[in-house]
Amino acid sequence: MAESGAVAQGSPAVGAAGSAPAAPGVAGAEGSGAAVGSARIALKKAQLRSSPRAKKLEKLAVYSSCKVRTGSSSASGALVIFVVHSLLLLACTLPDIYCECSQLLRKCILQMGRPAVEALESPPFEKPSIEQGVNNFVQYKFSHLPSKERQTIVELAKMFLNQINYWQLETPSQRRQRVPTDDVAGYKINYTRWLCYCNVPQFCDSLPRYEATQIFGRTLLRSVFTVMRKQLLEQKRKSSEPSSHEDTKKARVIGDIPMELINEVMSTITDPTAMLGPETSLLSAHSARDEAARIEERRGVIEFHVIGNSLNQKPNKKILMWLVGLQNVFSHQLPRMPKEYITRLVFDPKHKTLSLIKDGRVIGGICFRMFPSQGFTEIVFCAVTSNEQVKGYGTHLMNHLKEYHIKHEILNFLTYADEYAIGYFKKQGFSKDIKVPKAKYVGYIKDYEGATLMGCELNPSIPYTEFSVIIKKQKEIIKKLIERKQAQIRKVYPGLSCFKEGVRQIPIESIPGIRETGWKPxxxxxxxxxxxxxxxxxxxxxxxxxxxxxxxxxxxxxxxxxxxxxxxxxxxxxxxxxxxxxxxxxxxxxxxxxxxxxxxxxxxxxxxxxxxx
The missing domain is CATH 1.20.920.10 (Bromodomain-like)
Structure with a gap:
């Protein structure tokens, strides 16, 4: 392909009129324009095909006489050779491709035959094909895995084959610049075959189209795999990189505190030498509810595990012991719930339980069932053993459950809470204002007599297990800022005497010194x-x-x-x-x-x- 018509090497091809596609995942202006052009061509073809026979013949009559000025019987063969020769010479900017296709189609109209590009052999060009080779590899290497894991590998293989089918190959001239020692002649033949049988038919659907993975084999795969792998990994790396601080931070509000001052205060509250005070192992009276639980988790005293029964795999003894422990905790803490009912749900493979383990034994957990298709999870049981309560375990349990669901992209909880549990769920962000549409959960969740339906909508931007730490740090920042502001106020004003004279109230702004402190309503x-x-x-x-x-x-x-x-x-x-x-x-x-x-x-x-x- 001539450099003027070349597309960026290795970018996925777009099913448009041969235009340079946008970068992967980006709908560029060129790509969108090509898509519109392709749609316009398809619409025009559909209109022509739906026309009466007389109209079709009238359209074809324009091209029915031979325009090739030669009396030789080999004119058609010369035309095909001309098409292939032009492509081999890579004189295929977009206008050239359209021109060659036009001449080929005109020849087919004259001969009343189906369009076919000859002199390149007929597909498939290699055996086994790329598709067969990849399938054989998956079967040979991963057939021993459990069905669920094997299915994941199969899906990955399909994605890999799909990438090859829609990959825009680099031109031979681009390849020569990138790999000067490579066999460009062999690549040029495969590139031409790909152009004629895979790329051009995407926008010229009168030509037969083949999937690249079904007609090419090891030779093409080896020539494109290295550059494709490199560019896909680079694309993944860029997409995984967190946005820059400037992009993610909120717009500053008028009157915001300068960032220099914030950074200075942050360095103060995080510096142990600057925050001197009596050392103590006890938590302050203003500590968050889950602070003690978070410290114990950090020290390894407690652990959290999402567990569940399975009918597909051999039961794990430790998991079964934990499930029995959970069943006992729920039975003791929820005496009004039938023990058989608790056992059935805890051991039901459709339910999972976030278990709280301390010293190797279960002391609490939350049993739940996920409904991904409906966009919510039902919380069935939630309990902590009585002698381990009031330690923040319940809050920390729920925070871990929230983060688990954010990872699985389920952002709504629903539960029926009895009169004793309503207070706990309110503290965890639940309310009676249900965000999930009723049609989504009716018939899915279990209804309990005398209980209240409550819901909680999760925010994927919040790290729930560290949320109270973040709030605490924000409070410390504000406290330090207030102290600095107070230190700047040197003048001492006399007290108000107007109230002794019978005045009941005065405007805030009339208090001496208020405006000087920076107060503004x-x-x-x-x-x-x-x-x-x-x-x-x-x-x-x-x-x-x-x-x-x-x-x-x-x-x-x-x-x-x-x-x-x-x-x-x-x-x-x-x-x-x-x-x-x-x-x-x-x-x-x-x-x-x-x-x-x-x-x-x-x-x-x-x-x-x-x-x-």
């Missing part, structure tokens, strides 16, 4: 309107909004005594809400903030008696 929905809209954050905003307004501009106008009448002030405030609703869609957060702040504004205006109620 702000409504929770006022954040989008604090400053003028930046052009780079809202493209085209100032083309849509002719008279922009914001709270900072209003504050400046207020200080400069611009508002000589009440109507001027209210007009500017109303303009903020109107502009927001005009530029943003109704479902946006900004639109909702405008509505809520407008309601609050007019409530305050009415309370002040500035407008009629």
């Amino acid at each position: 702000s409504h929770q929905n006022a954040w989008p309107f604090m400053e003028p809209v930046k052009k780079n954050e809202a493209p085209g905003y100032y083309q849509v909004i002719r008279f922009p307004m914001d709270l900072k501009t209003m504050s400046e106008r207020l200080k400069s005594r611009y508002y000589t009448t009440r109507k001027l002030f209210m007009a500017d405030m109303q303009r903020i809400f109107t502009n927001c609703r005009e530029y943003n869609p109704p479902e946006s957060e900004y639109y909702k903030c405008a509505n809520l702040l407008e309601k609050f504004f007019y409530t305050k205006i009415k309370e002040a008696g500035l407008i009629d109620k």
Whole structure:
């Protein structure tokens, strides 16, 4: 292929009109345009095929006379050789490919035959094929594995074959530059065969199309495997890399504390020499509920294991002992539940249990059943043995269960809680507000008389087992920031004496020193309107909004005594809400903030008696 028409080597081919595909996983502008072009061609063909016979003959009549200026009976053979010769010379930019296909199809119309590219032999070109070789390899190496693991290997093999079938081969000229010592002549023949039988038929469906893995064998696999493996691993590495800090952090809010100060405080609270104090092995009164359990897990005192019974594998003695221990814990802690019922569910292969192990014995667990197709998990039993309660084990158990489900991409819990368990589940984030649609769980979960259905929606961004540690660190940061701010305030103000004179209340901002501390009142929905809209954050905003307004501009106008009448002030405030609703869609957060702040504004205006109620 000529360099002008070459695509990036090793990128998956797109079933479009031969255009350079976008990078794997990215719908590039070129790739999307090619897809549109391919769809347009397919639509045109479908319309022509559905036309009456007379219309079809009228279309074909344009090409029915021989356009090859030769009296030789070998004209058709020369044409085929010309097509193959052109491809072998790699004079196949997109227009060239279209031209050769057009001539080949014209010849087929003249001869009333099916299109076929000759002089390249007929597929398959090698035996065994790539597909057969991979299947033989899987059967030979992995046939001894259990059915579930073997099926995973089979799926991986299918993915590998699919990658080869849709892989865009590098041109011989690109290969010559990459591997100068390689046998380019052999690769050129295979490349031409791939072009004629696999690539071009993707967008020219009049030509017979074959899967590359079914017509090629070891030779092509060896020539493409190295570069394909390298680029797939590179693609996987890039996709697995976490986003940069700049990409993942939230947008800074106006009035945020400088990052330099945050970093300085962070270095202080994480430095043992800077946080001096009495050493103690006891937890503070303000420690999180799961702090003790987390420390014990870190020391290896307790362990967490997701276990379950299996009918496909030989039972593990330790697992069976743990299941019996769980059955005993649930039976003792849930006396109103029939023991036979507990045993049946604990040993049911469809149910799993997150078990809490201490000193080699079971002291608690959560029995659950996952419904991946419905998007939720039912929590059936949850208990910790009585002499190990009030140690944070229950909270830590639930946090481990949440992280387990986040890994398996199930983000909803449902459970029926009795009157004694409702308090526990509320502390773990459960509520009576069920997020799962009723049609998803009716008929799936077990209903219990006298119990309350509760649900919990998980946030995949939260590390639940470390959540309380993160909150604690945030509190320490805020505490240190407050201490630093207080240290900066040098002036001491006298106490308030107005209350001795009978005054019942005064505005907060009138307290001496309040404004100097940096205090400023702000409504929770006022954040989008604090400053003028930046052009780079809202493209085209100032083309849509002719008279922009914001709270900072209003504050400046207020200080400069611009508002000589009440109507001027209210007009500017109303303009903020109107502009927001005009530029943003109704479902946006900004639109909702405008509505809520407008309601609050007019409530305050009415309370002040500035407008009629």
